Amino acid sequence: MTVSSARIFLILGAILLLELLCRLGIIPNFTVIPPSAMAQSLWNILASGKFTADIAATLTNVGIAIVAAMIAGVALGTLLQSWPAARRVLDPLFATYYAVPMYAFYPLLIVIFGLGDLPQVAIGFLLAVMAVILNTLNGLDRVPPVLLKTARVHRLGFIKEAIQIRLAYAAPYVFTGFKLAVAYSFIGVIGAEFITSSRGIGYEISFAYNNFDNGVMYAMILFILLVVITVNMSLHAWEKRLLARRRRA
Amino acid sequence: MRWRDPAILLFVILLTWEVLYLLVGDVALRSPLATAENLRTLLVDARFMPHVRETLLAFVQGFAIAVVVGLLIGVPLGAARFAGEVAEPILVALYSIPKVTLYPVILLIFGIGMPAKVAFGAIHGIVPISIFAMNAVRNINPTHLRTARVMRLSTSGFALKILIPATLPEIVTGIRVGFSLALIGTLLGEMFGSQRGLGHLLMQAMSLHNIERILALTLLLVAFAAGVNALLLALDRHLHRALP
Numbered sequence: 001m002t003v004s005s006a007r008i009f010l011i012l013g014a015i016l017l018l019e020l021l022c023r024l025g026i027i028p029n030f031t032v033i034p035p036s037a038m039a040q041s042l043w044n045i046l047a048s049g050k051f052t053a054d055i056a057a058t059l060t061n062v063g064i065a066i067v068a069a070m071i072a073g074v075a076l077g078t079l080l081q082s083w084p085a086a087r088r089v090l091d092p093l094f095a096t097y098y099a100v101p102m103y104a105f106y107p108l109l110i111v112i113f114g115l116g117d118l119p120q121v122a123i124g125f126l127l128a129v130m131a132v133i134l135n136t137l138n139g140l141d142r143v144p145p146v147l148l149k150t151a152r153v154h155r156l157g158f159i160k161e162a163i164q165i166r167l168a169y170a171a172p173y174v175f176t177g178f179k180l181a182v183a184y185s186f187i188g189v190i191g192a193e194f195i196t197s198s199r200g201i202g203y204e205i206s207f208a209y210n211n212f213d214n215g216v217m218y219a220m221i222l223f224i225l226l227v228v229i230t231v232n233m234s235l236h237a238w239e240k241r242l243l244a245r246r247r248r249a
Numbered sequence: 250m251r252w253r254d255p256a257i258l259l260f261v262i263l264l265t266w267e268v269l270y271l272l273v274g275d276v277a278l279r280s281p282l283a284t285a286e287n288l289r290t291l292l293v294d295a296r297f298m299p300h301v302r303e304t305l306l307a308f309v310q311g312f313a314i315a316v317v318v319g320l321l322i323g324v325p326l327g328a329a330r331f332a333g334e335v336a337e338p339i340l341v342a343l344y345s346i347p348k349v350t351l352y353p354v355i356l357l358i359f360g361i362g363m364p365a366k367v368a369f370g371a372i373h374g375i376v377p378i379s380i381f382a383m384n385a386v387r388n389i390n391p392t393h394l395r396t397a398r399v400m401r402l403s404t405s406g407f408a409l410k411i412l413i414p415a416t417l418p419e420i421v422t423g424i425r426v427g428f429s430l431a432l433i434g435t436l437l438g439e440m441f442g443s444q445r446g447l448g449h450l451l452m453q454a455m456s457l458h459n460i461e462r463i464l465a466l467t468l469l470l471v472a473f474a475a476g477v478n479a480l481l482l483a484l485d486r487h488l489h490r491a492l493p
Contacts, residue, residue, distance in 0.1 A: 003331070003334045003335055006331070006335045007335045007336075007338065007339065010335060010336075010339070011339070030357070031354075031357045031358055032354065032357070032358075088254055089254045089257045089258050089261070090258065091254070092254075092255055092258055092479070093258060093262075095478070095479075095482055096474070096475045096478050096479065096482075098426070098429055099425075099428070099429035099432075099474045099475060099477075099478035100429075100470075100471050100474050100475060101429075101432060101433045101436050101470055101471075101474060102433075103433065103436065103437060103440070104436070104451065104466070104467040104470050104471065105467060106455075107451070107454070107455040107463040107467075108277070108278070108463065108464070108467065110455070111273075111276065111277035111278070111458075111460065112273060112277050182345075183344075183345035186345075186346075186347050187345075187347040187348075187349070190347040190349055190350060191347060191349040191437065194349050194352070194441065195440065195452075195455075196455070202349065202350070205350060205353060206353070206441075208353075209353035209356070217353055220350075221350050221351065221353075221354070224346070224347065224350045225346055225350070228342075228345060228346050228347065229342050229345075229346065232341075232342060232345050233338075233342075236338070
């Protein structure tokens with residue numbers, strides 16, 4: 001049995017087991033509904049278009065947070081790499097960044113940015129940007145000196161050298177940062193929607209929970225999990241293709 | 250001059266805070282000094298300490314479960330190559346899903362109160378700890394394993410002389426990551442499904458728009474998380490340096 005077929009069996013087996021436990025009443029339906037019922041409910045919701053606006057709002061906010069974190073992260077990473085003194089001073093901040101419960105700043109962000117979508121985007125961005133910065137730095141640290149000498153021989157300017165030599169070499173590491181940024185943006189935005197928000201997928205899940213509407217709640221949870229896992233798997237596959245091409249070159 | 254860089258950092262952070270305060274004013278912020286003062290009043294308040302104890306108790310239990318379960322999952326998966334390869338992408342996918350979405354499920358299973366908070370903290374910490382433990386065991390130097398076989402080490406001898414020393418640095422890194430995530434998980438659990446604890450106080454202060462309270466709690470949480478993380482980071486770096 002190959003690794004991937006074993007993995008599929010494992011996942012299908014887990015889903016089947018949950019289905020069986022729910023159908024037999026060992027797990028009561030007011031706690032968890034059977035996976036088939038979740039899928040059915042999700043299908044009905046998507047077909048009815050009831051939550052299309054919420055889904056669009058969440059995905060837009062996540063998208064903005066990801067793109068902003070990618071641009072700002074690469075720019076700040078490149079800047080810091082060429083400014084060692086600042087990097088040394090900021091190092092303890094980098095090391096503690098993910099230890100700090102970012103949601104504790106959410107009330108503050110609401111006060112600063114108001115009650116719209118911006119505080120949610122900001123949380124997603126703040127969580128995501130550090131992953132990009134750290135991985136960009138990690139990649140830039142590995143650029144072989146001979147490439148930098150080549151750049152000097154060709155008299156490239158700072159921007160040109162950064163784009164054509166440093167970042168091109170660091171691309172796989174930066175990509176790892178992007179992958180994490182995607183995951184963190186989802187975590188940040190959806191978490192923020194749970195805390196306070198008047199629309200979005202996170203809001204709808206917590207609204208359904210408060211109304212004991214398990215059909216909608218589990219359908220939307222399933223939707224989030226499917227979206228995040230699909231995006232992650234696609235990025236993983238893309239990364240593998242990129243690395244394979246690099247190895248051939 | 251070991252303390253110069255951290256001192257500069259602290260100064261920069263306080264300066265940024267103060268400038269931000271001068272920009273947005275009393276509607277949104279308090280100055281660093283006022284916040285420290287508010288936190289001090291909060292800490293001597295007799296009604297405040299039970300909440301701190303509640304959060305600490307929930308967090309310690311959740312974190313302990315995360316460490317034990319994480320190691321129980323990660324170590325065997327690292328030892329069995331096939332099982333590890335099957336499980337790794339699943340673990341990474343679990344790591345990347347927003348676990349907040351699962352909080353209604355946890356509340357439905359455990360009900361509102363302590364067990365739900367502990368469970369929420371634990372599920373945040375388990376996955377990173379198991380991923381780090383798995384990689385630690387997988388990357389044990391094969392020469393060490395062969396040497397152990399040649400020397401006919403007993404199971405306990407193998408654990409003491411090879412397994413623990415070789416995997417400890419990576420496992421401490423995993424525990425450090427798991428620590429912060431379990432803390433975030435516990436606080437999130439308190440924000441949604443609890444009538445006590447710091448997370449609940451934070452949520453309450455948010456709905457009352459009590460900025461002094463919000464900032465004092467944030468400062469306390471950040472100081473605690475950063476302090477413990479600094480200790481674990483020092484241990485982590487020490488262990489990695491000591492590695493042959």
